[in-house]
Amino acid sequence: MTTSDNAEHGLRLTPFNGLRYVPERVGSLAAVTSPPYDVVVRPDGVDYLESAEPHNIVRLILPQAETPAARNEQAARTLREWLAEGVLSADPTPALYVYEQRKAGLLQRGIIGALALSAPDAGIVLPHEDVMPHVVTDRAGLMRAASANLEPLLLTYRGDDPAAGASAVVERTVRGTPLFSTTTEDGFQHRLWAITDPVDLDAVTADLGHRQALIADGHHRWATYLRLQEEHDSPSPWDFGLVLLVDTARYPLQVRAIHRMLRRLPPAEALAAIEGHFRVRAVDGPLPLALEALTDAAERGNAFLLTGDGRFHLVTDPDPALIERTVRRDRPEAWRRLDATVLHAALLDTLWQVPDEPEHITYIHDTAATVEMAERHGGTAVLLHPVREEVVRDLARQGVTMPRKSTSFGPKPATGLVLRSLV
Structure with missing residues (x-):
């Protein structure tokens, strides 16, 4: 999307020290991933994912216990244990991450980073759906206890020139060696690269700094980010939230109901x-x-x-x-x-x-x-x-939210490939 006349500034995507699984400590990277927390739809759901690998990310995003407080504490304890045991480790250098998903004729690439949060009326990040308060409360409790962003939101913007700015950085980065490549059981190949070169980081900043984005997936997590930001004095890590940002002028998303x-x-x-x-x-x-x-x-x-x-x-x-x-x-x-x-x-x-x-x-x-x-x-x-993407975007630009759970944009990022610590 292009800049809103009302926007005080545009998107600000910042590097962070990504928390990632250590391949030698898990069965496979594919086995520790999960769909986003609200897309675990198997009849055996969480049980299947937990049994797939003892360190599957579902143990953090959907912990199993009798009460919300117990679930949140369990997730926080599990995260601390995995860090102490070297199952998860922070990258030594702050980075933005190029993330690629590929399956048959479908290819999607975007940039994962810590996005500066903006007020709902700033016209920078545009929601298109309402949220359910109990879900925001649930996600806030989990994120607060874990002090981590466990899975990225999916945001979209529309770039001007695929040969310049952030899109050019993405295409240049994928010519290098990825941090990893793994294929999940749904047939998607996932690859991740780190952007650490100051010139590339500056190019991304300059390009995104005059743009706005549409929330494609993750309205409840975005509302959670904003709620938790209000609980902490600024400046703090809670002023940012983990997102995947995709230029849909180059990589159009699929829209499902x-x-x-x-x-x-x-x-x-x-x-x-x-x-x-x-x-x-x-x-x-x-x-x-x-x-x-x-x-x-x-x-x-x-x-x-x-x-x-x-x-x-x-x-x-x-x-x-x-x-x-x-x-x-x-x-x-x-x-x-x-x-x-x-x-x-x-x-x-x-x-x-x-x-x-x-x-x-x-x-x-x-x-x-x-x-x-x-x-x-x-x-x-x-x-x-499904609703057409143009309808979603036009309503969002008018500041009109759709009924909640109206659309499903995809492909969604796999959860568990990179996390962000807030401590």
Whole structure:
């Protein structure tokens, strides 16, 4: 993204001494990584990752204990032990890190660094989704106890010239020898390089210093950064947060939907409640074929795919009177037409009366996992079609946040490749 007229300054990405796994002390670098904390969607979830390698990063980002305080202390204790045992070690020289993800025809590169935090109204870092306060409280407790940024946010900006500035530094850096290269079980190859040359660091600073960024993934972690910054006197390490910054003019991100699993609402009850308010028709499976029907319907208007009972139900054409009555009018029309807006205002809040609380709604990125969980719990899976990136960016520029968990940008950085200590 380019500079906002209201921005006091632009992005300030600073080098840091990255905490990284010592390869000789772990089974493999791939085995100690994890998806971001909110994307662990396997039915066996954390257990699978913990058993994959005793030092898997999931033991830090999703510690298992009876209470939040116990979980946070456990993560902090584990981190201290791993540092003392040499499982994790800090790089001796502060650096920015070029991070590459590659799979088949997909290639993404960006820069990992400690980003100076800016006020929400500064126009430098633009959120596009609301956050859930209980999640921010949970992440803040963990980060506070560990005194570390355990996984980077994913931010995007749009560069002007791929042959100059930060993008040129990235492309020049990847011609050198990486710090490591590893391939995770999802087929992605991950490589990391350190940028330590003062000339390159200055070029990155100069380029990013007049730009703004969109939060692609990590709204709760960004809100957590800001909350923890308020708790500490400046200047301090808490004035910065760990991010991956990607130039989407060169490396466009993929945008996927985030689905809902309604734990306490069986599909039969969900369908009965919307009768007369939406058009509902059965579509053929299996899941990939049903998703094609959803994609086709989404081109013409609001569309949702409901399942959980072994069948697929395409929900379209909301009653205009229902939309007028339930969707707030003080937002741009593009926001009022969003599937997530209609889902939460007309369906969840009004017709289904399902509270947006963890015991009622689970947010899942993977479609098959959403369906499997709904069938296992007797609940309803609500599958959505992704929002176009241009819509997200345009709303963010207007200062309008989308309903939370509206989008999933990717590929997301693997967690565990580089951490940032705050002590």
